[in-house]
Amino acid sequence: MNLRGVGVSPGIGHGPAYVLTASVPEPPEGATYTGEAEQEKERVMVALTQVAGELEARGNRAGGEAEEILKAQALMAEDPGLVVKVRTLIDRGLAAPRAVFEAFTKYRNVLAGSGGYLGERAADLDDIRDRVIALLYGRAMQGLPISPAEPYVLVARDLAPADTALLSKRDVAAFVTEEGGPTSHTAIIARAMGVPAVVACSGATAIRPGVRVMADGTSGVVRVEPAESDVAEAVGADTARQAAFAAAKGPGRTADGHRVPLLANIGKPADLDDALEAGAEGIGLYRTEFLFLDRTEPPSSEEQRCAYRAALEAFPEGKVVVRTLDGGADKPLAFLPAPAEPNPALGERGLRRFRRFPDVMEAQLGALAAVASPGLRVMAPMVATAEEAGWFGQECRARGLSDVGVMIEIPSAALRAREVLARVDFVSIGTNDLAQYAFAADRQVGAVSALHDPWAPALLDLVAMAASAATRVRKPCGVCGESAADPALACVLVGLGASTLSMGAAALPAVRAVLAEHTLDQCRRAAEAARAQPTASYARAAARAHLPGLDRLGL
């Protein structure tokens, strides 16, 4: 049996399943108590204090990230708002366990309704609630085995930090949960522990306790009772892969020494650490709109200077490509309001929107000019014509910014890359939007997502057109987009003439390793073979035939 979830902490983990099914029953609705209200309240206060104390103590023992999470949970257990609510419910006649249940439910629903980070904190409250209710019923929570004979695969609906904080790699081979996302505690703690984890894996708690399970924290595949040979193969392949990724250090280059700087895509200053750790040589795409998505007022120049300076300081030797605000379509910015449009992806977005708000543009370009260092490059999104590229170039140069480029993500710009390049210093191909516009398939519409295959030969043709135009005039042409993160496609892009590749930091080690396995000539032949095919899947297979290093690395 195979299950599929989302891999959030890489690696292969296998072992017997330990299925956490403990759930504290909901206290019956309308349950009442006999005796005094004050005594009933006192029972709750004692239980809340005890649970808070236990959480705090576990936090102290665990240290690190788990300590912070557990101490915040301890504060929640004794939250004054919650306490008032419980006392009120007891005054109305509800028994202590039911009062606790209802008071917590009120707060957890507020958090769950917010979604995202706050929504995932609802699980923290559920865990505290269950602990308090278990205590009021005089029942112990199901504990997890510590120091087992063999590390187990911990399977649960969701995991609370209090469950996982004291575990180590010696106890747990992998985590598999039915709920949770990439920012859930399970994901955070698993990554900190270096244990593979798969979340959002539906059906996981139906796994029989004790059966052998293998979880792939990279692909998100969970195999129940895999053949021993499959386990050996997966572990072997993963070990070899990790070793090869770790061995491929240093700047990006092909086997024959052709340099291809490998850069990171970032959206906030915190991403810089991941980029540095993964060995990025610079930033290929700083998505500045992500700094300000929740804002109602435009960000100040000072605030922007801080964010850009941090990136330049992190990469004193490398390039930092900052993209100006790309508001509109799927990334609405409240301070760049848009008229109602029937089709926002084809509307006033990116540079088009930026142009209409000169104050916002002034603040951003001014902030960039103020922190400019030799590594800084500035580029505009959503450029359709050479005139637009020329206008943006002038605006930047007028403020003293010297290394100016534009994104190639609209087919017209790829088709006329020569004229675009005559007006700017570099271009960077955004393959995701380029696919959206080339195939007239909205990225927001799931029904047309099959058209977004990054291997589509038509898309490769557009990339080739832009890259060869840049090669002819000896100007850089980078690729930033999902395409660059696929190690095989990364080789094809280099073969098409891409001079740099930029991707999410997590993809860098694999791309670096695969590139180092192949010569520039192999990359070129793979690119030619791919472009000669009629469909995306044929293109993928044809390129692979020229890239033997993929098999060697188990990719």
Added chain:
Amino acid sequence: MGERKVTVAAEVGLHARPAATFVQRAKKAPMDITVTRSYGGEKVNGKSILAIMALDVRQGETVVISAEGEGSEEILDELAEIAGTP
């Protein structure tokens, strides 16, 4: 009534560690502490981590912290520093 207007500097906003540190300090104060997102907004109890979390204050957003009574100026300074620490 003393007030401090402060821009939240931590990357996680007024959540996680900054929120916990803030509430731990506020709980030690003898008087009521309130927090609002901006002047005129809903005032919430600064000693309640759930209320602070539900305010959902992000990095770069401004909150107003208020307190009244003896020693409140000193406490407000400390709370403003916690909220303004990156």
